[in-house]
Amino acid sequence: MKRILHYLIFITFLTSSFDIFFNLNLGGFNVRTCYMASLLFAFIYFLSYSDASKFKFIGFVPFFIWLLFPISFVAHTQFLNRNIGYILWMIFNIMVCYSIYKFSRVVDYQVLIRYYLLSFFIIALVGITQFLLSTVGIHVFITMWWRMNVLPRVNGLSYEPSYFATYLLIGFVFMFYAWKKKIYFFTQRFQLIIMIAIALAILLSTSRMGILFMVSILVFDFISMLARSLVSLKISRVNLIVSASMILFVVAIVVNILADSKLRHRYLTGTGLESTSSHSRDTRISQMTNVWKIFVVSPVYGYSFGGIASGIATYYGVNPKDQKKAKEFEGLNIFLEVLAASGIFGFMFFAYWMIFFFRSIGKLPGLLRMNGLKKEADILICLRYALIAELLILIFSQNILRPYLWILIGVTSAMYFRFKEMIFNPEANSNHINS
Numbered sequence: 406m407k408r409i410l411h412y413l414i415f416i417t418f419l420t421s422s423f424d425i426f427f428n429l430n431l432g433g434f435n436v437r438t439c440y441m442a443s444l445l446f447a448f449i450y451f452l453s454y455s456d457a458s459k460f461k462f463i464g465f466v467p468f469f470i471w472l473l474f475p476i477s478f479v480a481h482t483q484f485l486n487r488n489i490g491y492i493l494w495m496i497f498n499i500m501v502c503y504s505i506y507k508f509s510r511v512v513d514y515q516v517l518i519r520y521y522l523l524s525f526f527i528i529a530l531v532g533i534t535q536f537l538l539s540t541v542g543i544h545v546f547i548t549m550w551w552r553m554n555v556l557p558r559v560n561g562l563s564y565e566p567s568y569f570a571t572y573l574l575i576g577f578v579f580m581f582y583a584w585k586k587k588i589y590f591f592t593q594r595f596q597l598i599i600m601i602a603i604a605l606a607i608l609l610s611t612s613r614m615g616i617l618f619m620v621s622i623l624v625f626d627f628i629s630m631l632a633r634s635l636v637s638l639k640i641s642r643v644n645l646i647v648s649a650s651m652i653l654f655v656v657a658i659v660v661n662i663l664a665d666s667k668l669r670h671r672y673l674t675g676t677g678l679e680s681t682s683s684h685s686r687d688t689r690i691s692q693m694t695n696v697w698k699i700f701v702v703s704p705v706y707g708y709s710f711g712g713i714a715s716g717i718a719t720y721y722g723v724n725p726k727d728q729k730k731a732k733e734f735e736g737l738n739i740f741l742e743v744l745a746a747s748g749i750f751g752f753m754f755f756a757y758w759m760i761f762f763f764r765s766i767g768k769l770p771g772l773l774r775m776n777g778l779k780k781e782a783d784i785l786i787c788l789r790y791a792l793i794a795e796l797l798i799l800i801f802s803q804n805i806l807r808p809y810l811w812i813l814i815g816v817t818s819a820m821y822f823r824f825k826e827m828i829f830n831p832e833a834n835s836n837h838i839n840s
Contacts, residue, residue: 406453407511413446414508414517417501418524421809422572424564425546434490434728439808440497443504450507460503463818464761467754474751475709482712484725491711494806501808502815509819518784519590521816525576526599529606532561532569536609551611559609570607570615571798572809577603577619578791585626586783618798623652689801692737695720700745707748710806716745739796739805762814763789766821773824781824788817 420427420438429436451457462468472495479488509517535545539557548565549558563569580600583589589596607615627649699708699716708716718725718734725731736742744752766789770782792813799810 406449409449410446410508410511411516411520413442413449414504415520415524416442417446417504418521418812419527421524421812422528422569423562424568425548426562434494437497437808439501439812443497443501446504446508447500450504454507454511456510457507460506461818461822462502462506463765463821464758467758467761471747471751471754471758474707474747474754478707478709478712478746478748481703481706481708482715483719484711484715484731487711487715487728487731488709489711491709491806495710498806498808498811501811502818505812505815506819506822509823514781514820514823515590517816517819521812522576522580522590522599525573525580525603528561529573529576529599529602532559532573532606532609533602535559535561558611559606561606561610566610567612567614567802570610570612571795571802571807573603573607573610574615574618574798575791575795575809575813577607578622578794579787581622581626582787582790583784586787588780588783588787614798614801618794620652622794627652689737692735692803693741695734696736696738696741696745700741703748705748705750707746707751710742710746713742713745713803735803737801737803739799739803742803743805762818763793766817769821769825772828776828778824778827781820781827785817785820785824788813788820792817 417439420442423438424435427438429441447457475495476492479485479492482488505517535547536557536559538545539547539555544554544557546560546562547557548560550556551558558566559569560566561569561572563572577600580596580603584596584600591599604619607619610616695717696713699713699720702720703716713736714731714734715725717736718731721734723730723734725734736745743755747755766785770785773779773782773785795810795813799805799807
């Protein structure tokens with residue numbers, strides 16, 4: 406039975422980015438495989454373990470109070486089914502967090518982290534394979550192209566390349582900082598291969614935002630490393646060589662694109678640079694502005710999670726009757742969307758929960774180091790960096806309900822309580838794993 410739990414949690418991780426494959430469509434809503442796996446996990450756990458009712462989550466009280474606001478606003482829409490569906494979506498995400506927490510109680514935490522990292526590696530390989538197959542005329546799940554039916558923009562099993570890169574950014578940030586801190590869950594060589602594969606898949610997605618975030622992280626770390634070396638007069642040659650090599654590799658690709666007028670024009674199209682069209686930039690600004698407009702119309706009585714699109718449609722005199730029509734009016738910026746969904750008072754509890762969450766995972770590493778748990782402290786720091794990067798990139802995208810964001814939140818929360826128990830109750834921690 407315990408082996409089945411291993412399979413289910415790995416499937417939950419592996420399928421979290423699946424948008425166009427292996428999902429069940431019910432009434433226009435995708436019931437994702439990762440949620441079905443986590444529900445089955447919770448059911449089996451409930452039958453197998455006596456502590457099934459116990460669940461810890463960082464800042465659960467302010468989180469729960471915040472959640473009550475969008476639930477209470479579910480009727481504030483012309484498309485009620487969508488709002489109900491999105492509330493259920495949020496409940497599924499909580500169930501995923503529950504499953505991850507429970508799994509962390511019955512295995513060595515490194516097993517959980519290995520499964521998590523392997524899932525990014527496998528999906529990155531899916532993207533790379535997708536690109537290689539397209540070069541010989543085999544096009545599998547391609548949704549966007551550089552050159553139609555010739556050169557794809559890799560999207561893995563996500564709706565589009567930007568979603569794919571947004572998902573992979575989590576794995577890249579974690580792996581990069583784990584490598585910097587010399588934390589190894591596999592062999593050193595294999596871990597480096599995983600990081601390079603994820604970076605390559607992000608590059609092949611050609612998502613400008615994903616590549617920009619990846620390059621910014623590499624450059625910022627490289628400059629910080631040089632600054633520290635000037636102060637301490639010490640520097641790791643391996644770190645310096647690998648960091649410089651990755652930066653040069655990415656820069657070489659960017660320079661190659663900029664040197665080719667056709668590639669440069671295609672890549673800059675939508676930004677407004679070099680006299681190209683600015684439709685991409687203008688659309689993003691317009692989508693953010695639309696969310697703010699409907700918030701101003703109803704600042705206290707929010708629209709709930711699924712009501713943002715229909716609220717924008719109503720603002721422009723349109724009455725969406727189905728998912729396809731509603732998607733034409735999607736907003737942008739997850740924090741603005743939470744503000745419009747929750748109302749000003751609900752958003753206060755959301756902001757308090759986020760502050761409490763980051764403050765908690767920010768303080769614990771110091772205590773862990775004081776108790777000789779340096780590796781655990783560094784793992785929590787890597788998870789924190791990954792979460793910060795993911796939240797920042799989602800400022801330029803929509804929907805805070807994305808499963809891979811909540812899986813990251815669930816893994817971070819589970820590791821927080823697991824590591825905290827190592828300090829204050831190490832015997833109970835060991836006994837629980839052995840059980």
